[in-house]
Amino acid sequence: IMILISTITRLVSTAGKANPWSTLLTSKQLVPLDDISDKLHDDQEAIKLASSDYGNMVKESPTAVLYPFSVYDIISLVKSSYNSYVPFGIAARGNGHSTRGQAMVRNGVVVDMGSFRRQRTGKGITFSVSQDPSIRYYADVGGEQLWIDVLLASLERGLAPVSFTDYLYLTVGGTLSNGGIGGQTFRYGPQISNVHEMDVVTGKGDFITCSPDKNTELFHAVLGGLGQFGIITRARISLEPAPKRVKWVRLLYNDFSTFTKDQARLISINGMKQKNALDYLEGMLLMHHGSINNWRSSFFPMSDHPKIISLITKHRILYCLEVAKYYDDSSENNVDKELQDILQGLNYIPGLYYEKNVSYVDFLNRVRSGELQLQSQGLWDVPHPWLNLFIPKSRILDFDSGVFKDIVLKGKITTGPVLVYPMNRSKWDDRMSASVPDEDVFYTVGFLHSSGFDNWEAFEAQNKKIMQFCEDAGIKVKQYLPHYSTQDDWKNHFGSKWKSFQESKYKFDPRMILSPGQRIFSDNK
Ligand code: FAD
Numbered sequence: 001i002m003i004l005i006s007t008i009t010r011l012v013s014t015a016g017k018a019n020p021w022s023t024l025l026t027s028k029q030l031v032p033l034d035d036i037s038d039k040l041h042d043d044q045e046a047i048k049l050a051s052s053d054y055g056n057m058v059k060e061s062p063t064a065v066l067y068p069f070s071v072y073d074i075i076s077l078v079k080s081s082y083n084s085y086v087p088f089g090i091a092a093r094g095n096g097h098s099t100r101g102q103a104m105v106r107n108g109v110v111v112d113m114g115s116f117r118r119q120r121t122g123k124g125i126t127f128s129v130s131q132d133p134s135i136r137y138y139a140d141v142g143g144e145q146l147w148i149d150v151l152l153a154s155l156e157r158g159l160a161p162v163s164f165t166d167y168l169y170l171t172v173g174g175t176l177s178n179g180g181i182g183g184q185t186f187r188y189g190p191q192i193s194n195v196h197e198m199d200v201v202t203g204k205g206d207f208i209t210c211s212p213d214k215n216t217e218l219f220h221a222v223l224g225g226l227g228q229f230g231i232i233t234r235a236r237i238s239l240e241p242a243p244k245r246v247k248w249v250r251l252l253y254n255d256f257s258t259f260t261k262d263q264a265r266l267i268s269i270n271g272m273k274q275k276n277a278l279d280y281l282e283g284m285l286l287m288h289h290g291s292i293n294n295w296r297s298s299f300f301p302m303s304d305h306p307k308i309i310s311l312i313t314k315h316r317i318l319y320c321l322e323v324a325k326y327y328d329d330s331s332e333n334n335v336d337k338e339l340q341d342i343l344q345g346l347n348y349i350p351g352l353y354y355e356k357n358v359s360y361v362d363f364l365n366r367v368r369s370g371e372l373q374l375q376s377q378g379l380w381d382v383p384h385p386w387l388n389l390f391i392p393k394s395r396i397l398d399f400d401s402g403v404f405k406d407i408v409l410k411g412k413i414t415t416g417p418v419l420v421y422p423m424n425r426s427k428w429d430d431r432m433s434a435s436v437p438d439e440d441v442f443y444t445v446g447f448l449h450s451s452g453f454d455n456w457e458a459f460e461a462q463n464k465k466i467m468q469f470c471e472d473a474g475i476k477v478k479q480y481l482p483h484y485s486t487q488d489d490w491k492n493h494f495g496s497k498w499k500s501f502q503e504s505k506y507k508f509d510p511r512m513i514l515s516p517g518q519r520i521f522s523d524n525k
């Protein structure tokens with residue numbers, strides 16, 4: 001059928017039509033796309049970009065890529081599909097930083113949200129102060145905006161968002177479709193907990209403003225909704241006065257139980273405090289065959305490398321607790337004392353305390369220099385068979401012994417950072433689509449592998465082994481940035497939320513048009 005379609009398309013275009021996209025041919029009907037035909041592209045460059053992502057493991061070619069100039073172009077595209085006899089799939093592509101084709105569409109149209117950024121159209125970034133004291137400062141930002149740009153524009157006004165991902169070259173629409181987690185989540189919640197309002201184009205082509213008070217079902221469905229209910233064209237993001245500098249600390253442990261106990265204690269005390277609390281907490285594994293570059297590159301002083309390496313040799317894994325406390329001119333004199341008080345009583349290996357003092361923006365943008373380095377070596381665009389999990393606190397020690405100390409150490413293939421840090425469930429809103437474990441505290445574990453083009457399947461096999469171990473041991477893990485192959489797995493993932501997730505799909509995208517690359521309601525056909 002597709003050969004026939006493409007032949008007909010070419011015939012139509014060579015028969016003297018001004019633009020081949022005056023119609024997008026679906027198998028049964030010609031869909032009029034006159035008003036956006038000049039924004040649809042099927043040149044090699046456009047198709048190639050939209051057929052790949054950061055994961056570099058999945059390839060799906062769309063029929064065309066929309067470079068929207070305004071929100072009306074998106075509305076027009078979605079309505080065309082919705083009203084056609086056989087609808088075609090449509091996916092917003094934020095910055096293509098998914099790892100498994102979640103922003104791809106086979107034989108449909110990818111909406112390149114970056115087009116708004118390049119043309120400086122879309123919603124941009126605008127700032128306001130609210131009369132409502134519970135909100136105060138906020139920014140209205142286009143769904144296409146990169147978090148780095150939101151941060152830099154906010155800092156010009158002395159403000160900043162409160163919750164970040166580790167890497168800032170991700171879009172607002174992309175992270176809000178997943179959750180947006182990082183070291184601030186234990187205290188401020190994920191990025192989806194810091195949104196007041198959104199404009200969304202649903203799968204019917206309706207343009208709807210939603211918030212916790214208005215069109216609430218759509219609001220909650222979209223946040224963590226994996227792009228299934230609408231394309232976010234604007235989000236109203238919480239801001240707070242920005243600090244200037246950061247005390248950034250890493251502490252090393254050789255015992256997982258002690259490490260996780262200290263992490264849990266810190267998030268329990270600091271997660272609930274308004275003032276004088278830690279602002280950031282994460283953690284990671286240090287292993288010989290794992291993240292050595294990670295720490296060797298910057299944080300630890302060269303003079304301590306031999307000591308750290310010999311400890312890794314001895315213990316096989318070291319655990320690195322990472323915390324940060326922000327400060328500015330007015331709090332500069334107290335920050336050391338406050339930090340000391342917060343970290344008092346922690347049981348890290350005596351003497352293995354490392355501290356840096358950096359600017360706030362350098363801290364938040366810390367992953368960028370690593371990215372540029374990898375890019376210059378051609379190592380950024382390799383396959384990334386990532387696995388991100390949420391693990392209930394009650395089973396984190398079982399996970400350590402079955403996964404880190406067994407599968408990972410024996411496998412000897414883990415490359416790239418392995419992150420481990422806890423979050424407070426109370427900072428997540430259960431009405432939102434994002435699915436998290438049913439315990440007050442859960443950990444995220446991120447295996448952020450980089451592999452070669454010829455061996456990523458070995459990493460996938462290890463990922464499968466980890467999932468199988470969890471299932472056999474009855475550890476109720478949830479995937480973050482989830483990818484499953486059957487609808488039963490998706491049902492299991494969403495658990496008690498599946499029914500409402502499905503109902504919202506029928507309501508807001510009844511023809512199953514949006515983000516088919518997630519493979520929840522279709523096989524991306
Ligand atoms: P895409 O990958 O382009 O899209 C993701 C999904 O959202 C797709 O299904 C797409 O169709 C949909 N979508 C995109 N834009 C919109 C929109 N406007 N409206 C509705 N749906 C939309 N995540 C974290 O939470 N924390 C981290 O610390 C973190 N670090 C990362 C570091 C790196 C180096 C990378 C590559 C990723 C990291 N991520 C992290 C994952 C990141 O959040 C996801 O990749 C996410 O998909 C955002 O990427 P993106 O903006 O490029 O979206």
